[in-house]
Amino acid sequence: MITQLEIKLKYQSEEKLNYNISSVMHGILMGHIDRAYGERMHEDGLKPFVQEVCNIKEDEFIWRICTMTEEAKIQIIEPLMKMDQFYMKHRELRLKVCERNLKEISxxxxxxxxxxxxxxxxxxxxxxxxxxxxxxxxxxxxxxxxxxxxxxxxxxxxxxxxxxxxxxxxxxxxxxxxxxxxxxxxxxxxxxxxxxxxxxxxxxxxxxxxxxxxxxxxxxxxxxxxxxxxxxxxxxxxxxxxxxx
Amino acid sequence: MITQLEIKLKYQSEEKLNYNISSVMHGILMGHIDRAYGERMHEDGLKPFVQEVCNIKEDEFIWRICTMTEEAKIQIIEPLMKMDQFYMKHRELRLKVCERNLKEISxxxxxxxxxxxxxxxxxxxxxxxxxxxxxxxxxxxxxxxxxxxxxxxxxxxxxxxxxxxxxxxxxxxxxxxxxxxxxxxxxxxxxxxxxxxxxxxxxxxxxxxxxxxxxxxxxxxxxxxxxxxxxxxxxxxxxxxxxxx
CATH class of the missing domain: 3.30.70.1900 (Alpha-Beta Plaits)
Structure with missing residues (x-):
């Protein structure tokens, strides 16, 4: 099963965010998954997920995460589904979840x-x-x-x-x-x-x-x-x- | 010697010409050179000249012809230098020479x-x-x-x-x-x-x-x-x- 989660995140910042935050969001994602699983993924090479930031606006953006396996869905998407906000440390920025969109295709x-x-x-x-x-x-x-x-x-x-x-x-x-x-x-x-x-x-x-x-x-x-x-x-x-x- | 001739041509037409006339200009060029030389060039394969149309405006364009050899200059550029106008048959369009620019580099x-x-x-x-x-x-x-x-x-x-x-x-x-x-x-x-x-x-x-x-x-x-x-x-x-x- 392929699972796609789109999270709309609200933020308040003087400057608009840009596409370079994709790798920061990767860090945030890794912070919410089981360490052993994260290490195993790292060793495996081809990762069973992709994530990216899109539709960046003045005060919101879409964070899109796709998992390619059932296990990755459980380990990556499910923990993220429980979160109501995320924290971007290096900018001291709170990201509030205001919409979630989950889509699955076998x-x-x-x-x-x-x-x-x-x-x-x-x-x-x-x-x-x-x-x-x-x-x-x-x-x-x-x-x-x-x-x-x-x-x-x-x-x-x-x-x-x-x-x-x-x-x-x-x-x-x-x-x-x-x-x-x-x-x-x-x-x-x-x-x-x-x-x-x-x-x-x-x-x-x-x-x-x-x-x-x-x-x-x-x-x-x-x-x-x-x-x-x-x-x-x-x-x-x-x-x-x-x-x- | 490389010789470049730029001819500014004035025209009067209801519609603006476009870049597709380059091949029409090729036909006009061939009409002004010695037939035997034209046939020899055709057989040789790699032609010693290039020509193209650029800077097309409402009522004028630049016709640029470059020859790569001394012989091509004599056979192609020199006859063109003597012309004060050209005629585009299929459009019944008169092209009047209003500027010539000759440049040579060895x-x-x-x-x-x-x-x-x-x-x-x-x-x-x-x-x-x-x-x-x-x-x-x-x-x-x-x-x-x-x-x-x-x-x-x-x-x-x-x-x-x-x-x-x-x-x-x-x-x-x-x-x-x-x-x-x-x-x-x-x-x-x-x-x-x-x-x-x-x-x-x-x-x-x-x-x-x-x-x-x-x-x-x-x-x-x-x-x-x-x-x-x-x-x-x-x-x-x-x-x-x-x-x-």
Whole structure:
């Protein structure tokens, strides 16, 4: 089960907050979960959650947390559901919960609604927050079809139980049949503890040739990506995507 | 010698002209040059001139023609210099010459001013008109360092007499030491006789590591590219670049 919690937080501050607080919110989140679980996640590498800050206004913003497994929901979402406020230490800022929105979608539903239904061959992905990939130890800040779907397949196969979609052959198929047909992209830096990670934002449109099954798989993975995010450091707010925009 | 002729042309039309007239102007240009020379150019493949239309206003535009060799100057620029007006048949439009601007720069000057002078390591290239490359028979509408400099080196070595800058080794050096550090690019279509060629416009910034000599070579080729344009169909108006913008 994938679980998405959106919390609307009110704050009072002289200056408007900005997107760089995503990593601060990550710290706050880690402060509310069981330490043993947090350490285990740290060791595991691929984290079963993503979180980010969006819709930042003068006095409120949305904190969005997605968990990709049942255990992560229990360990991460449930403690947060009980909180009525959070505290941002370094700014001495109280964040008051004024709305919560919990949404759940099962991996089976994803498969039924997208993989087993005929999907259109064109698909647009908007990279809303700074996105980057790592390949052979280097940061890559320009998307390729392979890097996007390698990341999504890896996440999907790690967290969904029961179904596996990926193999080297699947990726080769995707590389052969999926083409970027339009794009508008620009590089940005994602600031993280004084380090600037080269990344990009923008939009790409892809066209899927080949069998309809592949079209459906691509669509399903892209929908999944709206929850899982894509690429590196997604637990810190990178890699959020929206489709069909 | 590289020769650049800018002709300001006045016109009277109900509707403003647009960039798609570049290929019409190519037709007009071909109508004013010796047929045998035109046919030879056609057979040769890499054409020794580029032309494009820019600064289009309500009643005037700039027609820019660059020739890359002495012969092309004599065959292309000189006949155009004698003309006081041109005629755009399919629109029944008279184009009156109201200004001419002729500029010449020798390959030796390029080498002296750029290759033999210390150049900065960051360089920005703006792709002003739709740009595309061809690689293994496919159109490529996203720039890479290799494709840009492969194209520029090929043009430079074909048209400059006396100096050669390129080899597979040079290209490998360039690929290893030149990185795109920032970009803002989007795909566009270049319309040509009913065919739409996938292309891009926008800006990239590169940083050159490695020996200073390589930095200088990159800068010299980029300056050369402002005259020669880069990639495919540059005689029809594609691939115009500006540096340091």
């Amino acid at each position: 991996y089976d539903t994803l498969i039924e609604n997208y993989y087993f239904e005929e999907q259109p061959r064109n698909i647009t992905i908007k990279f809303c927050s700074p996105t980057a990939f790592k390949s052979q130890g280097n940061y890559i800040f320009m998307p390729t079809v392979r890097l996007i779907f390698q990341s999504l397949i890896h996440k999907y196969d790690t967290f969904s139980s029961g179904t596996m979609v990926g193999s080297e052959e699947t990726l080769e198929h995707i590389e052969r049949y999926v083409m970027i047909t339009r794009y508008h992209l620009r590089s940005v830096n994602f600031s993280l503890e004084g380090v600037r990670i080269p990344a990009f934002v923008g939009t790409i449109t892809m066209r899927v040739k080949g069998p309809q099954q592949l079209v459906n798989l691509i669509k399903m993975l892209a929908v999944f990506g709206q929850y899982s995010a894509v690429g590196i450091k997604t637990a810190l707010g990178m890699g959020r995507i929206q489709i069909g925009v | 390959y030796d000057t390029l080498i002296e001013n750029y290759y033999f002078e210390e150049q900065p390591r960051n360089i920005t290239i703006k792709f002003c008109s739709p740009t595309a490359f061809k690689s293994q028979g496919n159109y490529i509408f996203m720039p890479t360092v290799r494709l840009i400099f492969q194209s520029l080196i090929h043009k430079y070595d074909t048209f400059s007499s006396g100096t050669m800058v390129g080899s597979e080794e040079t290209l490998e050096h360039i690929e290893r030491y030149v990185m795109i550090t920032r970009y803002h690019l989007r795909s566009v279509n270049f319309s040509l006789e009913g065919v739409r060629i996938p292309a891009f416009v926008g800006t990239i910034t590169m940083r050159v590591k490695g020996p200073q000599q390589l930095v200088n070579l990159i800068k010299m080729l980029a300056v050369f590219g402002q005259y020669s344009a880069v990639g495919i169909k540059t005689a029809l108006g594609m691939g115009r670049i500006q540096i340091g913008v």
